[in-house]
Amino acid sequence: xxxxxxxxxxxxxxxxxxxxxxxxxxxxxxxxxxxxxxxxxxxxxxxxxxxxxxxxxxxxxxxxxxxxxxxxxxxxxxxxxxxxxxxxxxxxxxxxxxxxxxxxxxxxxxxxxxxxxxxxxxxxxxxxxxxxxxxxxxxxxxxxxxxxxxxxxxxxxxxxxxxxxxxxxxxxxxxxxxxxxxxxxxxxxxxxxxxxxxxxxxxxxxxxxxxxxxxxx
Amino acid sequence: xxxxxxxxxxxxxxxxxxxxxxxxxxxxxxxxxxxxxxxxxxxxxxxxxxxxxxxxxxxxxxxxxxxxxxxxxxxxxxxxxxxxxxxxxxxxxxxxxxxxxxxxxxxxxxxxxxxxxxxxxxxxxxxxxxxxxxxxxxxxxxxxxxxxxxxxxxxxxxxxxxxxxxxxxxxxxxxxxxxxxxxxxxxxxxxxxxxxxxxxxxxxxxxxxxxxxxxxxxxxxxxxxxxxxxxxxxxxxxxxxxxxxxxxxxxxxxxxxxxxxxxxxxxxxxxxxxxxxxxxxxxxxxxxxxxxxxxxxxxxxxxxxxxxxxxxxxxxxxxxxxxxxxxxxxxxxxxxxxxxxxxxxxxxxxxxxxxxxxxxxxxxxxxxxxxxxxxxxxxxxxxxxxxxxxxxxxxxxxxxxxxxxxxxxxxxxxxxxxxxxxxxxxxxxxxxxxxxxxxxxxxxxxxxxxxxxxxxxxxxxxxxxxxxxxxxxxxxxxxxxxxxxxxxxxxxxxxxxxxxxxxxxxxxxxxxxxxxxxxxxxxxxxxxxxxxxxxxxxxxxxxxxxxxxxxxxxxxxxxxxxxxxxxxxxxxxxxxxxxxxxxxxxxxxxxxxxxxxxxxxxxxxxxxxxxxxxxxxxxxxxxxxxxxxxxxxxxxxxxxxxxxxxxxxxxxxxxxxxxxxxxxxxxxxxxxxxxxxxxxxxxxxxxxxxxxxxxxxxxxxx
Numbered sequence: 001x002x003x004x005x006x007x008x009x010x011x012x013x014x015x016x017x018x019x020x021x022x023x024x025x026x027x028x029x030x031x032x033x034x035x036x037x038x039x040x041x042x043x044x045x046x047x048x049x050x051x052x053x054x055x056x057x058x059x060x061x062x063x064x065x066x067x068x069x070x071x072x073x074x075x076x077x078x079x080x081x082x083x084x085x086x087x088x089x090x091x092x093x094x095x096x097x098x099x100x101x102x103x104x105x106x107x108x109x110x111x112x113x114x115x116x117x118x119x120x121x122x123x124x125x126x127x128x129x130x131x132x133x134x135x136x137x138x139x140x141x142x143x144x145x146x147x148x149x150x151x152x153x154x155x156x157x158x159x160x161x162x163x164x165x166x167x168x169x170x171x172x173x174x175x176x177x178x179x180x181x182x183x184x185x186x187x188x189x190x191x192x193x194x195x196x197x198x199x200x201x202x203x204x205x206x207x208x209x210x211x212x213x214x215x216x217x
Numbered sequence: 218x219x220x221x222x223x224x225x226x227x228x229x230x231x232x233x234x235x236x237x238x239x240x241x242x243x244x245x246x247x248x249x250x251x252x253x254x255x256x257x258x259x260x261x262x263x264x265x266x267x268x269x270x271x272x273x274x275x276x277x278x279x280x281x282x283x284x285x286x287x288x289x290x291x292x293x294x295x296x297x298x299x300x301x302x303x304x305x306x307x308x309x310x311x312x313x314x315x316x317x318x319x320x321x322x323x324x325x326x327x328x329x330x331x332x333x334x335x336x337x338x339x340x341x342x343x344x345x346x347x348x349x350x351x352x353x354x355x356x357x358x359x360x361x362x363x364x365x366x367x368x369x370x371x372x373x374x375x376x377x378x379x380x381x382x383x384x385x386x387x388x389x390x391x392x393x394x395x396x397x398x399x400x401x402x403x404x405x406x407x408x409x410x411x412x413x414x415x416x417x418x419x420x421x422x423x424x425x426x427x428x429x430x431x432x433x434x435x436x437x438x439x440x441x442x443x444x445x446x447x448x449x450x451x452x453x454x455x456x457x458x459x460x461x462x463x464x465x466x467x468x469x470x471x472x473x474x475x476x477x478x479x480x481x482x483x484x485x486x487x488x489x490x491x492x493x494x495x496x497x498x499x500x501x502x503x504x505x506x507x508x509x510x511x512x513x514x515x516x517x518x519x520x521x522x523x524x525x526x527x528x529x530x531x532x533x534x535x536x537x538x539x540x541x542x543x544x545x546x547x548x549x550x551x552x553x554x555x556x557x558x559x560x561x562x563x564x565x566x567x568x569x570x571x572x573x574x575x576x577x578x579x580x581x582x583x584x585x586x587x588x589x590x591x592x593x594x595x596x597x598x599x600x601x602x603x604x605x606x607x608x609x610x611x612x613x614x615x616x617x618x619x620x621x622x623x624x625x626x627x628x629x630x631x632x633x634x635x636x637x638x639x640x641x642x643x644x645x646x647x648x649x650x651x652x653x654x655x656x657x658x659x660x661x662x663x664x665x666x667x668x669x670x671x672x673x674x675x676x677x678x679x680x681x682x683x684x685x686x687x688x689x690x691x692x693x694x695x696x697x698x699x700x701x702x703x704x705x706x707x708x709x710x711x712x713x714x715x716x717x718x719x720x721x722x723x724x725x726x727x728x729x730x731x732x733x734x735x736x737x738x739x740x741x742x743x744x745x746x747x748x749x750x751x752x753x754x755x756x757x758x759x760x761x762x763x764x765x766x767x768x769x770x771x772x773x774x775x776x777x778x779x780x781x782x783x784x785x786x787x788x789x790x791x792x793x794x795x796x797x798x799x800x801x802x803x804x805x806x807x808x809x810x811x812x813x814x815x816x817x818x819x820x821x822x823x824x825x826x827x828x829x830x831x832x833x834x835x836x837x838x839x840x841x842x843x844x845x846x847x848x849x850x851x852x853x854x855x856x857x858x859x860x861x862x863x864x865x866x867x868x869x870x871x872x873x874x875x876x877x878x879x880x881x882x883x884x885x886x887x888x889x890x891x892x893x894x895x896x897x898x899x900x901x902x903x904x905x906x907x908x909x910x911x912x913x914x915x916x917x918x919x
Contacts (some may be wrong), residue, residue, distance in 0.1 A: 008223055009429040010257055010315075010398035012296050015307075030226040030297045041344040041395075042314050118345060120396055126222050 003099050005023040006131055007113050007121035015046055016078030023077045026051050030166035037081050042119045044089070044112055047082060053080060058134070059146050066199030079187050089114045090123065116201045119161050137172035139217070142192040146213040147206075148178055151185040159187060168194050173212050226297045227254040228431035229278065229398050233292035236270070237897055245275045245504045246289070252531065253448075255399065260425060260432040262446030262463070264439060264478075266764040267735075268501055269452040271435045275401050278433075279316055282307050290727075296398065312647040313344055316394035319764055321386035321404040326391075327376040334372030338390055344395070357765070359390045363420055366851075382413035382854045393424060402552050403435045410627045411791060414834035419849065437764060438836030439482055440794075443467055454501050454512045457531065461538040463841050469895045471515045476553065481769035482839050483798035485910055487515060488817060489776060494798070496770035499736060511543065514916045519548050574889055576615040578639070578783045583648035585609040585631075585638045592630045606857045610636040611648070614861040616753075616802070621779070621786040623800030623817065625793060625832065629854045631809040632789045636755045639787070640674050653752065670700040673746040677758035679738035683730040685737050689716075689741050690726035696748040696822045709710055715744040718781075719774055736767030740774065754779075760795060772799060793836045797821055802891075808865045809857055815892030824903030826894045827872040833909040844911045864897065874898055 013036045014023060027050065029036055037046040052197055055075070060068050092098050092108040099111055103125060113121040133139075149155040156175065163170060171190040178184035194217055203211055236248040255261040255351065263271050275708045276282050278293055278300070293300040293381045297313065303311075317784040321327055322739055328336055337359070338352035347355070352371065362367035363386045376384055385405060392400060402421070404415040421443060425432050442449055443463060450460040451474065459472040470476050477497040484492070499516040508514055514524040524543060542548070586605035609631045616622045624632045637643040639650060641661030650657050655668060673696075676682040683692060694714045697703055703711045719740040730738060739759060746754050756775070760768040779786060792794045796803060797817055804814040805828060813826035820829060834848040850869045855861055861868050867878040874897055881893045886903075896904060 009396075010228065010296070013222060013227065026297060030224065032224060040310060040314070041346075043345075055599065116345065116351075118396075130222050166495075 001096050002092070003090055003094045003096060003111075003123055003132070004121070006096055006127050007123040008127065009121045011036060011106060011112075011122040011189050012115045013042070013047070013118070013119065014077060016076060016081070020053055020055075020077060020080065021072065023048055027053075034122060035077070036119050036122060037077055038113050038119055042101050044084050044087065044114060044119050045184065046078070046083050047110075047112060048077045048081045049088045049109070050141065053077070055080075060071050068123070077107060078183070082161055085207070087112060091115065092120060096123075096128060096131060097133050099123055101125060112115050136173060136188065137190050140171060140190075140191045140192065141217060142171050142178065143194065144213075145189045145199060145203060145211060146186055146188050146207050146214050147203060148181070148212045149187065149209040151177065151183055155185070156187055159189070159203070161190065163191065164200055164205050166194075166198075168199075190217075223257075224870055227430075228296060229255040229295075229433065230294040230297075231278070233275070233291035233296070234274065234288065235279060236273050236281075236282065236286060237289045238404040239287075240505075242505060244289075246455065247286075247504050248277065249862040250291070250531070251450075251455075251466075252406075253450075253457065253459050253460060253468070254605050255431040255433050255439075257423060257431050258396070258429045259447045260422075260434050261447050262438065262442040262449040263433065263452060264442045264449060266437060266454030266501055266766060268454075268503075269757070270455040270504075271437075271452050272403055273455075275318070278401065279318065281891050289783065290579065304464050304872075305313045313340070314395060316401065317395065317397035317400045318401045319385075319388050319405045321407050323388045324376065324409075327384060329374070329376050333374055333376065333379070333387055333672070337372070337387070337394065340391070340394060348584055356390070356394070359394055360387070360751065362424070363387075363390045364416075365390070377787045380413075382417065383407055384855065385409060385413075389420065389424075393428065393430075396428060398431060400430050400432045401435075402432060404437070405434075406434065406441060407438070409662075411835045411837075412627055413651075414441070414837070415855075416849050418837070418903055419847075421445060422824070425488050430686065438837060439467075439478065439765065439839035443839050443841045443843075444749065444837050451478070454507065455504055456512060456541060456862055457538065457539075458513065458541045461530075461535075463565065465538050467556065467839065467841050468881070469538075471538065471540045471549045472763045473548055474512075474513050474521055476548075477516075477518075479839070480553075480763055482607075483772075483794045484839050484840070485794040485797060485833075485836060485843075487798060487822070489798055492798075494769035494773055495854040496773060497766040500736070500767075500768065514540075514733045521543060528704045529721070550820070553882060576617055577618040577653060578614075578616040578787075579640070579649075579651040580612055581649040581651070583609060583612045583635070583638060583650060584646040585634050585643050586646040604858060607809050607860060608857055609638060612806075612811055612813070612861070613648075614804055614814060615853045616785055616787065618752075619779075619783050619786055620801040621788050621799060621804040623796035624789045624806060625796050626806035627832075627854055628791070629808075629857070630806045632806055632808075633757055635806070636674070636757050636789055636797060639753075640672055640755055640827050640858075641669075664701065670696075670749045671757050673749055673751040673754050674753060675742050675746045675756040675759045677761055679735065679742045680730070682740060682742060685730050687729075688726065689728050689730070689733070693741065693748055696745060702749055711748075712744075714894070715748055718747070718778060719744045721772070734767075736763055736771060739763060739767075739771055743771070743774065743778070747782065747784070750782060751784065753785045753787070755789075757789045760790070760794070761789075761790065768777075768795070775799070792840075793832060806811075808854055808860055811895060812866060813894050815888070815891075816890060819890060820905075823906040823908060824888055824894060824900060825906055825909070826903075827870050827898070828866050830906065830909055831871065836910075838910065838912075840912055842912055846907065846909045848909075864895075872898060879919050 012030055012032055016037050033050055035048040037048055039045050063071060070077060090113055092113055110122055110124040112119055113123055147159055168191050171192045173189050176186040178186045182207055184205060230251050234248060234251045237244045237246045251274060253261060265271050275286055289302060337356040341347045341352035341355055357368045365371055365386050408416050436442055446463045449463050449466040450457050453474050459475045476667045484914050497516055503891050507888050510527055511529050514520045529543045534540050585608050587608055589604040589606055626632050638645055641664055647657045655686040664665040690712050693715055694708045697708045697711055716725055721740055760771050781905050788799055799815045803817050803820045805812050807828050812828050831850050832850045834846045848871055855868055863881050864883045867873050878895050884896045886894045886900050888894060888900055
């Protein structure tokens with residue numbers, strides 16, 4: 001699960017000479033929120049987002065109506081973009097969790113993917129959310145069970161063992177430390193083609209683990 | 218596709234595009250009202266006969282129209298941004314960074330005086346400011362991606378030191394180096410052998426998936442289109458007449474032109490006994506003289522008065538299926554009937570039967586070697602060992618009277634040399650050729666004129682085999698006068714009769730070759746070959762350079778004439794569907810040797826020679842349902858100067874069984890009914906091979 005498999009290749013890009021009005025129209029029409037600004041050879045020069053395209057009212061405060069129009073029509077994305085030196089980027093071969101971490105820690109919504117300064121793609125929060133959705137096989141119907149277990153070696157193996165002992169397959173599996181319960185760990189498994197009751201019966205037999213949530217999706 | 222959160226904007230969106238060329242007769246609209254979209258990771262095929270404006274669209278997108286061409290209407294959106302009206306400089310940057318093109322002839326895209334490495338890395342060094350070493354490394358990586366054998370060595374070579382397939386790989390690698398969003402491919406495999414073509418098509422498909430590139434693929438070959446495209450647009454005389462997903466176009470085509478095209482190509486595995494080709498009558502109108510209503514109306518079998526008056530708009534007939542025809546739904550519902558004027562011809566064709574007859578041509582261990590010049594001192598004084606290119610080596614065949622022998626193989630396999638040897642244009646190195654019981658192992662100059670008369674040839678390229686300064690009538694009349702087929706005062710009548718036989722009217726008598734279309738020229742070539750009423754006609758790729766609808770007409774014509782005159786034919790072609798359709802017997806050649814020979818239907822079913830199997834698996838089939846086994850030959854045909862020992866195919870054979878293949882010449886194995894295979898693998902094992910091509914027939918398939 002590397003960035004290169006989940007990024008959008010050939011993102012829509014613009015040149016720094018594009019006017020702000022044009023950029024707003026371009027982003028709106030194509031329903032995108034991030035616009036890498038590139039120069040010759042797709043070299044990253046900056047990044048425009050919907051926020052950067054908004055003009056701060058304070059800058060306009062001192063201008064009269066005619067000046068505002070001229071000011072706005074002369075403004076280009078090159079003037080307002082986040083300059084390349086300040087844009088946080090990633091590489092094709094980073095893992096998606098690394099990309100997620102960078103985005104979470106910097107509270108940003110996208111990472112241009114660069115290769116020697118050249119834009120080769122872009123990965124956004126939506127790409128990562130889509131991947132979370134795929135990891136949990138959200139679109140495939142099945143039974144989703146959350147099992148709470150002590151955070152001890154061998155516990156997950158018990159759960160997997162109990163499922164495979166029944167001859168069932170695991171469609172999706174994920175896990176994380178249990179919220180607000182130190183020392184516990186939550187595992188989510190998704191099982192297909194088996195009635196909910198049978199799953200509950202089989203998993204309840206595991207000592208030291210409890211089912212905290214079962215639902216059919 | 219699961220990734221529906223991705224950008225929905227098509228990479229390329231062409232809307233109502235119109236392109237005109239300035240000519241001496243005024244502006245000519247070569248492309249009118251063409252609209253289509255290419256999405257990321259998708260291939261949009263554009264198919265049509267020559268002169269339909271396919272390439273013009275491609276040139277229009279990148280503004281390569283030349284001085285006399287201009288876009289006169291519509292818009293081109295690339296990544297959601299309008300390209301029309303952009304400055305030269307902006308377009309140039311876009312072309313360098315985001316759009317790449319691959320053209321038909323790789324030799325024209327490569328600079329012959331620069332090493333491959335320098336050409337490939339130039340763009341990276343100039344555009345991306347990479348250091349020479351880094352750029353070289355990237356290029357080598359990319360050459361590996363396109364499966365170039367030995368990329369490091371290739372970087373140091375010049376283009377002429379590579380084979381055609383390798384050159385095309387270099388061009389594709391060059392196109393992909395900048396990771397373009399859009400790749401425009403204009404007939405990229407047309408100049409390549411089927412085996413190479415199959416490998417290049419596989420490569421294109423793989424790269425499209427990996428790099429998410431949008432591909433616009435232009436070709437005239439329906440088989441290739443069926444293999445690579447997701448969506449297909451059919452062009453006719455500058456307009457798009459049908460556009461739909463590939464299965465729709467091939468299985469439920471609604472426009473009469475598309476349906477007609479489908480009937481023009483022989484399906485692999487069908488023979489002339491069980492089927493016939495139906496050419497589309499007439500020819501593509503020139504863009505300067507378009508009919509007022511539907512542009513296809515003059516050639517359409519369903520034309521009605523309204524078609525003559527109203528120009529149909531492109532409309533959606535089914536979800537995602539666009540057509541430009543007023544009555545498409547009615548037409549699609551009807552069962553197609555051959556037009557009445559064609560029925561008698563077709564009936565006659567269907568009725569023909571090849572009876573087993575006496576062999577007319579008999580080749581015994583025929584060898585044609587070309588002496589290779591050597592530069593050593595020893596050879597200068599005549600002491601050196603002479604080296605030979607063994608173009609045809611030890612070939613023995615028989616052709617029964619009135620039958621057709623098809624010869625297939627990759628280029629450089631000696632097919633044409635074989636034909637030239639028989640006709641006497643190349644001297645025989647060894648063996649015997651017997652024709653009508655006469656020994657014809659002598660060059661054509663020493664042959665009796667009556668013998669020359671009986672052996673005629675139809676060439677691949679009608680342009681270069683016709684004298685441009687003589688009229689058609691004169692050229693056809695020449696063999697008549699020379700061989701005294703008819704008295705002198707009847708030559709003109711006979712020529713007109715012959716023109717009639719090839720479906721050309723008497724007005725063509727005084728025309729010059731440049732006034733004819735490609736198909737007409739080839740007809741004249743055929744008329745000339747048949748003028749002497751020969752017993753044997755050698756056809757060397759007679760339809761390769763022709764459009765499908767013309768090809769169908771020419772093939773039908775050859776069949777008809779063959780039937781009328783009872784002529785025997787040797788038919789050389791690289792298109793296996795055509796050869797299967799046309800021939801009674803087929804010989805498969807590899808590197809100057811026969812590997813398999815037998816009745817046509819036997820060649821296309823197991824047991825196969827491993828080489829035949831590979832060839833069959835490479836043929837592009839104009840049916841998206843066709844399942845082919847994937848057998849790809851590695852490397853190129855070895856040099857005939859120093860052919861491999863033992864079985865010549867062993868260096869590339871995927872079924873090689875061991876040392877025996879390298880050391881011993883394979884035996885002839887008789888599979889019955891004259892079907893012989895030259896292979897070490899026991900017949901029983903060969904018989905157990907699966908059929909290479911299977912087409913899943915749905916119950917509702919028409």
